[in-house]
Each structure stands twice: as C-alpha cells, then as structure tokens.
Amino acid sequence: MEQLKRRRAVPREIGEIKANDVRVRLIGVVISRTGDGDLIIDDGTGQARIVGDEIPEVPLKAVVKVIGRVVQEDPPEIYAEIVKDISNINREYYKKLVKLRREVGV
Numbered sequence: 001m002e003q004l005k006r007r008r009a010v011p012r013e014i015g016e017i018k019a020n021d022v023r024v025r026l027i028g029v030v031i032s033r034t035g036d037g038d039l040i041i042d043d044g045t046g047q048a049r050i051v052g053d054e055i056p057e058v059p060l061k062a063v064v065k066v067i068g069r070v071v072q073e074d075p076p077e078i079y080a081e082i083v084k085d086i087s088n089i090n091r092e093y094y095k096k097l098v099k100l101r102r103e104v105g106v
Helices: 091-104
Strands: 023-033 039-042 047-051 063-072 077-085
Touching: 023 047, 023 077, 039 063, 047 063
Parallel strands: 047 077
Antiparallel strands: 023 039, 023 063, 039 047, 063 077
16 A cells, blocks of 8 residues: 655745745744634744644744645745644754754755
C-alpha cells in the first residue's frame, strides 16, 4: 500500500508567504481574536488570520507557533493544524536558528 506523505511546513515570516506555499510554519504574537475564535497574529513583517476548527484559547500578546495550510496569500490566511503557545521562547535565538537552517538548506 502506498504511504501518503504530508508536505513539509516551510518556515516563513508572514511578509514572505508566497502563493505557491502549501504548508507554512509561523511564529507571531497574538494581537486579537475574532468573534469566530480565529486569531490575528503579527510577526513584525505582517499580520495573518489563523482559522481552524480547534484553535486553543491563548491570551492576547502570547507568542504562538502555527503550522498550517495557506488558504490565501493576500491578506494571509492560514488554516491551522497546530497552534502552540511558546511565549517562553527566546525569539532572537529562534530567528538566528531559522536563518542558519535556511543557509544550510535544512
């Protein structure tokens, strides 16, 4: 039986989401919640709406990691598969790690 593989979620900043991105991995700060329970996050390069069936309750100003499918590019809308509160992360070190991974192609 052929095993289905899920596409890798590429690390992106919101401002660099492309039309051909299928799955992305974002980190941003929760700046608001809509009446539908969706999140609006900001990472300094732009804002994205995070939609989904089971988005956890996270407080405003929490830092979240989102893995999901790109629904639309402009304005960015992501259908979340995972939303995780990572407020205790050192964002500067994380950005350096992402930059190094891109440079070496990992």
